[in-house]
Every structure is written in structure tokens, then in C-alpha cells.
Amino acid sequence: MAIFIDYDLCTGCKRCEKICPYNGIEVKDGKAVVNERCTSCGVCIDNCPENAISSDIKEKEVPDFRDRKGIWVFAEQADGVMAKVTKELLGLGQSLAKDLNQELSAVLLGNNVGHLIEELQKYGAQRVYLAQHELLSVYQTNPYTKVISEIILHNKPSIFIIGATPIGRDLAPRISMRLNLGLTADCTELSIDQEDGLLLQTRPAFGGNLMATIKTAYSRPQMATVRPGVMESKKIGTSSNCEVIHVDSSLTKEDVVTRVLEFVGEKKKVVSLNDAKVIVAGGRGVGSEEGLKPLFELAEALGAEVAGTRIVIEEGWLPVERQVGQTGQTVRPELYVACGISGAIQHRAGMLGSRYVIAINKDERAPIFEAADWGIVGDLHEVVPTLTNAILNRKGK
Amino acid sequence: MNIITLIKQVPDTTDIKTDPKTGNLIREGIESIINPDDRHAIEVAVSLKEKYKGKSIVVSMGPPQAIDAISEAIGMGIDEGILLADRNFGGADTWATSFTLGKAIEKINAYDLILCGRQAIDGDTAQIGPQVAEFLGLPQLTYVMDIEEVDDRRIIVKRGLGNGYERVESPLPALITVIGELNKPRYPRVDLLINACKENARITLWNAADLKVSVQEIGLSGSLTRVIKTFSPKVKREGEMLKGDKGEAVGQLIERLAGNYLI
Structure with a gap:
């Protein structure tokens, strides 16, 4: 080749x-x-x-998939509570369904989870495949793979999207190998190719340094996992109908190979800038360790993690695991608030994958403003507290 | 206890720099390393071998230079390495990679435990472990942060799930994918490294014919997905400057944030 x-x-x-x-x-x-x-x-x-x-690579033959229809979303839940990513997937699914003029369905597995149907409908599901069984009460790889694979084989959807959560990333590749389906991981953008109607799956690669767009022409459903926190959920009117299809899952104890002994919840997890949805970052402009206080207050109001540039870490104002940039971490949160950061390329390399960037800096010529969606010229020690108060006021309403 | 560890040689992505003007990657001079999560898997294999005896093998699919990664694993204490190297393996997506690795493991045949890193830093998919487990019909335990107990028939692990951890028991053989919290990988020993680089080192090369796979099932031909384009993430933004005193500017910012569902 x-x-x-x-x-x-x-x-x-x-x-x-x-x-x-x-x-x-x-x-x-x-x-x-x-x-x-x-x-x-x-x-x-x-x-x-x-x-x-x-x-000399022979182009693979594309089978006839004209009978494959429908956009499916895996309705992740735990203890009868819907995962946030499920609503986000349904929000995304609504626009894909509209573009293809096809139906949006949710696949819900669990035990005593019927009460979630209404919520799925509210967020856009026109049909729910519901499989309930005591062996499905806690997520486990084998029974979930078996039931979902059977539903897919019987109903032939065109697209199946799953949240890129620990559960989704455990489940999706298992289904992909069982049914021989192409699978794209951790997508940050999904859309429909207007020419051939295929799903365009865009995801970061090489540690976020490169974006790749991928198509799955050779298998159905086209499967992708989607990074949580990237898509928007959209409620719809309650007047629409939602069809519920009860799936008879013929599970036996032999289908469950592993045994969950217990789950131990942890309140506060370790700092993970990679997973943070919002990051408030400080640069030389914070001036001192004390100068980070308004940043921590803003982070509290936004539910964010605090990070710093190389100089902030070198001065010892923040620990090294909070460094963003070429020598620190590469982050891609939904929102990045750069406070008192000039925006050297080494720093920008670590945050340019952020979805939205706010820059607050005294110097209007600072390069950070070129990398920002919104900029405010001013002293961070004045602007940041004002912003924190405005956010808290809004929340209070 | 016979253990197979799947490893990948990757470019050190933390080292990658982008061209400030074009935003393109500068790939020259980037070091190739053993994928960080995979080092933790190697550490598990070596320490289990020290305790339970048996054979430890690493398997990697990649270009000929990936032999360096295998030598390093042997330097860390792994017994043998198998490199799946064939031009026809090139361009494989995760399905085709897992299929190829699965075929190699079937050929090895004798194993109690298969270890992988959770994900590779160049692709970040975390798909290979579960796909290989499914190919072989084995139970899988992903995101393993601690191995509590293991004997020749079963394993009990803690799976780190972000909001807490789950204790799970599985019969063996099984496949587990490990995360960094699990252990501290040892450094390669110089004498073992030297042995690994000698002519009689226990490293075997297998190609497509050795695995009895057809060209249609592997590499790009076997892949079910296709990369249709790549591009640099956007560097420049609109850069809208919000005017007025700090109260007015913050007011406009709040509007923008709310308008984009950020607050």
C-alpha cells in the first residue's frame, strides 16, 4: 500500500x-x-x-444504507437521575434530526427509570426505546452492550451518539467492535454534510494542537462520542408526542460477568484543568499571591478552576499543576478568562482551543486581545471584582 | 500468570509547538515516547510478574522505529516484545487497530491478563482497550486506579470515575485499562536496556501474513472511518473590545456571556 x-x-x-x-x-x-x-x-x-x-488502496465499497433512518442518543443516567450530557446530546440531536428530516430517539436503560421519559421528551426526544431490568440498574459493560446492540440491530438507526463520559467511553467502543461500526471519539462538533448526508465528526487530536474532521461512510449507525459540556441543551414545547417502545431485554445472570462491589463518591476531586469547563487564569498582572484573591472569587462565582501563566508558577503564587501554556497544560474549556495576561505565544498555545476567551488587561496593545472574543481594557483588580459582583447579582435574581 | 501489555509509541504532544503566524504544527524534533498511560500498564505487568511469576509480553503496532518503545519496556523488566509492523497496517483507525491487536493476542494464545493504558496522548480516543476486549470476548475494567486483589482466577480493582470510584470484581482472563494514579512507573535498568538492544533480544516482528489477516481487514483499507480534513484550531478571534467605564464594560460582557449560555 x-x-x-x-x-x-x-x-x-x-x-x-x-x-x-x-x-x-x-x-x-x-x-x-x-x-x-x-x-x-x-x-x-x-x-x-x-x-x-x-x-493503490482499493476504495471500499459503500453498502446500501437507504433503510437506515433516525438519530439516536444514549440517555445516560445514574440512580434515576439524568446525566447532564444526555440533554446536551438531545440538543445536538434536534438540529441533526432537522437537517436530515428524521426522528430523534433516546435509548434509555436502567431499572425503575420510566419517570425520565418526560424529561427526555422535554429536551427533544420524539421516541424513547426503554429497556428496564434489574440487571441494568447499575451501568455494567456487558449487559448494556448486549441490550443496546440488539436494539440497534432490530431498528437500524443512521446515527448513534453517546456522551464521552467514563460510562460512554467504556460502552461505545464495545458496541463498535461487536457490530463492526466506525466510531469517532470525543467530538466537539457534529454536523451533516449537505452533499451526501453523512455525519461530519470533528475532534481535537495531538493534545488539542490539531483538529480533524472524520466521516464514517462504511457502517451504520455512524457512531460518535461527544465531549460533555460542549453542546447546548434545548427544551421544546410539551405539546409534541413521544412514543415509548418497551424493549424486552432477555438478560440472564450469565450476561453479567463483572460484579460491582460498591461505589464510593468523592466530593471534591483533584485539580483537573483538562476537565474544567471554565478557567480563570492570572498572569504577571496579578502582582502577588494576594493579587490572586479576586480571581479565586470570580472562579467561585463561575464554578471555575484557577490557573496561571509560567511567571505565576515560577513566582510560587500557584502550584505547578495549575500552569497553562506550552510548558504547562493545554486546556480547552468552554470559557477562559485571562486576567493580567499579556498573551505570549507560549501561553496562547495552551489555551487557544478554548471555546470563548475573555481578556482583561491594562495594556490595550497586549496580544492576548487578539486571542480573545471579548476584551476589557482596565486594571484586573478593579474589573474582576466588578464582574464577580455582576455575576452573583444575576444569579441572585 | 501470563500478562500481555499493549503499548503505543507516540509523539510527545506536550512538546509540540505551533507556528505563531500560521498556527500550523511544528513537528520537527519532537521526541517519540512510550505513551504515558502505557508506562503505568508496564509497571503493573512487571510488578505482578515479580509476585506471581509467569511471562510478560508487550505488543505494539507501529512503524519499525516503534521497536525503541519495546526495548524500553524490556528495560523496565518485561520479558518479550512483539512488534506488529507492516506497511499494510498503516492508516488504521481504532477498529482496524483493535482487530489487528486482537489477532496478535489470539496468536499468542496463553494469557491471564491484558493491560492497556487508558488512552494515547496523540489520539485520546480510549477505544482500543474496550474494542480489543470485545474482539476477544473478555470482560473489561476501564479507568483502573488501584488493583486491590488478584489471583489466577479473579481480580478486584478500583475504577476512578471522576466523581468517585467503583470497586469491581471480574473473573480472569480480563482486560484492564489503567490511569496514572495507579502507580509510579520504574525507570528502565541499564543492563536490561543493553540486553534489549542486542541482536538476540527477545523481540519478534509479525506482519500481516503472520497474523493470517487479509489486507482488506487492516490498516486504512480495514478502517471504517476516514479523516477527510485536518486544520489548526482557530488562533485569532473577533476580539471585540468592550468600551466604557468598568461598570459599562462588565455590563456588556454579562450580556455576551448570557447570550452564549455561558452563565
Whole structure:
């Protein structure tokens, strides 16, 4: 298996060099050359404007999937409480269903979880596949995989999305191998390709340094896990109908191989900037350890973690596990509040995957403003407390 | 107790720098390392072997240079390594990778426990462990943060789930994926490393024919997903400056935050 370049057609435009995820193709003396890092992934073939790249990889045949319809969402729950990500998936599912003009269904497994149907409907489910069994009361890999795989085989959906939670990441790959389905992990964006109706699955790779868009043409349902906290949930009017399909799960004790002995909940988990949805970060402008106080107050109001730039860590104002940047962690929260940070590229490299960025800095020429969605020029020691109060006031209403 | 550990050689993504002008990755000079979670899996394998005897094998799929990762694992105390290297394995997605690894494990045949890191830092999918477990029809225990008990018939572990932990028991053979909290991986021993680099080192290369797999089932041809494009995350933003005194500016900011469901 190899990639070939047609030198009569290649113009040395370097598009392949730019787009290769592995640095496996380079332009030398005006022509593209494949090097030893090439994995034959084929990304360059589709992206060459001159059609100069080809390979001996046989294009797989796409089976006829015209009978596959419907967008499905895995309704994750624990102890009869809906996981937040379920509502987010339904919010996303609503727009996918609209684009394809297909129905949105939720797959709900558990024991005594019938009361969740109303909530699923409120967040957009038009149909609920409900499987209840005492062996499903706590999530376990084998029985959940078995029941969901059977529901998929009988009902032939087109798309199946699951939250990228510890449960979803345990379950989804298991189903993908059982039913031989392509699966894309941890997506941050899903949409429909207007041309062929396929699901476009976009996710970060290489520690968030690169984004990749992936398609699953060869199997159905097209399966993806979606990062929690990225999609928005949307309530709909209650007048619409919701069909409930009771699934008879013929589970026996032999289907449950592992045994959960106990679950021990922990109130406060260790600092994990990677998982934080909101981060309030300080730079040189905070001035001292004491100067971080308003940042901690804002973080409290926003339910955020506090982080710092290299200088803040070197000065000892914050511990090293809270450093963001090239030498620290790469983070991609929903919201990043940069306070008194000038925005050196080394710092920006660690936070440019953030969904929204607020910059607060005294110097209006600070490069951080280029990396921000919203900027306020001012002293963080005045602006941050004002912002904290405004948020607390709003919450109080 | 015979233990198979699945490892991957990855680029050190914490080392990756982006071009400030174009936002493209600068890949030159990036070191290749054993995936961090996999080092913890190797540590489990070596310490279990010290306690229970038996054979420990690492298996990796990758280009020829991935042999360095296998040598390092042997340096840490693993007995043998198998590198699945074949041009036809290239471009594999997680399904095709798990299929190939599963075939290799079937060929090894004798095992009580299969260990993997939770996820690799270049792909972050966390799919290989569960997919291999399903391929082999084994129970899986993911996110393992502690091994409480293990004997030749069963294992009891703690699974770290973010909001707490779960204690689970499973019969063996089983597959477990481990997280960093589990242990502190040892450094390779120089004498073992030297042995690993000698000609008679116990490292075997298997290609597609050795695994009796067809080209259609592996690599890009076997993959069910396709990367259709890659791009850099956006570096520049609208950069809307909010004017007025601090009260007015904060007022506008609150509106924007609420409008985007951020508060």
C-alpha cells in the first residue's frame, strides 16, 4: 500500500504538506515527495487540487444504507437521575434530526427509570426505546452492550451518539467492535454534510494542537462520542408526542460477568484543568499571591478552576499543576478568562482551543486581545471584582 | 500468570509547538515516547510478574522505529516484545487497530491478563482497550486506579470515575485499562536496556501474513472511518473590545456571556 505522486500534475502548491496529519509528505524542488512518516492515511489524496496524488488502496465499497433512518442518543443516567450530557446530546440531536428530516430517539436503560421519559421528551426526544431490568440498574459493560446492540440491530438507526463520559467511553467502543461500526471519539462538533448526508465528526487530536474532521461512510449507525459540556441543551414545547417502545431485554445472570462491589463518591476531586469547563487564569498582572484573591472569587462565582501563566508558577503564587501554556497544560474549556495576561505565544498555545476567551488587561496593545472574543481594557483588580459582583447579582435574581 | 501489555509509541504532544503566524504544527524534533498511560500498564505487568511469576509480553503496532518503545519496556523488566509492523497496517483507525491487536493476542494464545493504558496522548480516543476486549470476548475494567486483589482466577480493582470510584470484581482472563494514579512507573535498568538492544533480544516482528489477516481487514483499507480534513484550531478571534467605564464594560460582557449560555 503506498501513495503515488503524478509529477506531471503536481504544481508544488504545498497543500498536501500542510494538511498531512503525520508530516509524511513534503515539497522538495517544487514537487511533493512522500517520506517514511507517511501512514497511507489518504488525507492528501482528497485534498490535492490537481488530482496529482493517488494510491493503490482499493476504495471500499459503500453498502446500501437507504433503510437506515433516525438519530439516536444514549440517555445516560445514574440512580434515576439524568446525566447532564444526555440533554446536551438531545440538543445536538434536534438540529441533526432537522437537517436530515428524521426522528430523534433516546435509548434509555436502567431499572425503575420510566419517570425520565418526560424529561427526555422535554429536551427533544420524539421516541424513547426503554429497556428496564434489574440487571441494568447499575451501568455494567456487558449487559448494556448486549441490550443496546440488539436494539440497534432490530431498528437500524443512521446515527448513534453517546456522551464521552467514563460510562460512554467504556460502552461505545464495545458496541463498535461487536457490530463492526466506525466510531469517532470525543467530538466537539457534529454536523451533516449537505452533499451526501453523512455525519461530519470533528475532534481535537495531538493534545488539542490539531483538529480533524472524520466521516464514517462504511457502517451504520455512524457512531460518535461527544465531549460533555460542549453542546447546548434545548427544551421544546410539551405539546409534541413521544412514543415509548418497551424493549424486552432477555438478560440472564450469565450476561453479567463483572460484579460491582460498591461505589464510593468523592466530593471534591483533584485539580483537573483538562476537565474544567471554565478557567480563570492570572498572569504577571496579578502582582502577588494576594493579587490572586479576586480571581479565586470570580472562579467561585463561575464554578471555575484557577490557573496561571509560567511567571505565576515560577513566582510560587500557584502550584505547578495549575500552569497553562506550552510548558504547562493545554486546556480547552468552554470559557477562559485571562486576567493580567499579556498573551505570549507560549501561553496562547495552551489555551487557544478554548471555546470563548475573555481578556482583561491594562495594556490595550497586549496580544492576548487578539486571542480573545471579548476584551476589557482596565486594571484586573478593579474589573474582576466588578464582574464577580455582576455575576452573583444575576444569579441572585 | 501470563500478562500481555499493549503499548503505543507516540509523539510527545506536550512538546509540540505551533507556528505563531500560521498556527500550523511544528513537528520537527519532537521526541517519540512510550505513551504515558502505557508506562503505568508496564509497571503493573512487571510488578505482578515479580509476585506471581509467569511471562510478560508487550505488543505494539507501529512503524519499525516503534521497536525503541519495546526495548524500553524490556528495560523496565518485561520479558518479550512483539512488534506488529507492516506497511499494510498503516492508516488504521481504532477498529482496524483493535482487530489487528486482537489477532496478535489470539496468536499468542496463553494469557491471564491484558493491560492497556487508558488512552494515547496523540489520539485520546480510549477505544482500543474496550474494542480489543470485545474482539476477544473478555470482560473489561476501564479507568483502573488501584488493583486491590488478584489471583489466577479473579481480580478486584478500583475504577476512578471522576466523581468517585467503583470497586469491581471480574473473573480472569480480563482486560484492564489503567490511569496514572495507579502507580509510579520504574525507570528502565541499564543492563536490561543493553540486553534489549542486542541482536538476540527477545523481540519478534509479525506482519500481516503472520497474523493470517487479509489486507482488506487492516490498516486504512480495514478502517471504517476516514479523516477527510485536518486544520489548526482557530488562533485569532473577533476580539471585540468592550468600551466604557468598568461598570459599562462588565455590563456588556454579562450580556455576551448570557447570550452564549455561558452563565
